[in-house]
Amino acid sequence: MIAAVRGEVMVRRADHVVLDAAGVGYRLAVSAETLKAVPAAGQDAFLHAELIAREDSLALYGFSSEEERDLFRLLISVSGIGPKVAIATLSGGSPRDLLRAIAAGDAKRFQAVPGIGKRTSERIIVELREKVAGALEEEVTLVGGDGTDARGLARDGLVNLGYAPLEAEELLDGLEGEDPQELLAAALRKAGGSRSTA
Secondary structure (H helix, E strand, O other): OOOEEEEEEEEEOOOEEEEEEOOEEEEEEOOHHHHHHOOOOOOEEEEEEEEEEOOOOEEEEEEOOHHHHHHHHHHHOOOOOOHHHHHHHHOOOOHHHHHHHHHOOOHHHHHOOOOOOHHHHHHHHHHHHHHHHHHHHHHHHHHOOOOOOHHHHHHHHHHHOOOOHHHHHHHHOOOOOOOHHHHHHHHHHHHHHHHHHO
């Protein structure tokens, strides 16, 4: 199993890179997000990797972060999503943005990806929402367990997920509860609802 590749960039294209690792050229399909992190030819790069073995082929996919690789694995676990469509999906934004879209139930975000229709985008939400919510809740727990108020923890969690502090406050307005994880989940649902009505 190839878990990562470090080497000199030989080729850098829109959909793949080739890294020379100890004299062997590894071709890794990459998302647009990962490509941003790959330097120019002749420089060293490090990519996390996922090897997909089919009856007639071996394909290597490269990722600039473990977070992106984990999301790739989640996406290909959904019926109807193959590795190429998963890579196209990852090209649509940062892993954190895509996780937030899943948690908020923003199916329209995924319909913009070539190869994903209405039914498949809804399947992504249904099959991954709980898994993603667990990952996001862990982040909130990690943000701080020092006894501060639930609203503060939820706000910190939203900021940690990329929302501006003012935006986080607006999402939490009108929400009540003692559990920061529940507040965070409600705020993400609210964010998804406001995006779909916009």
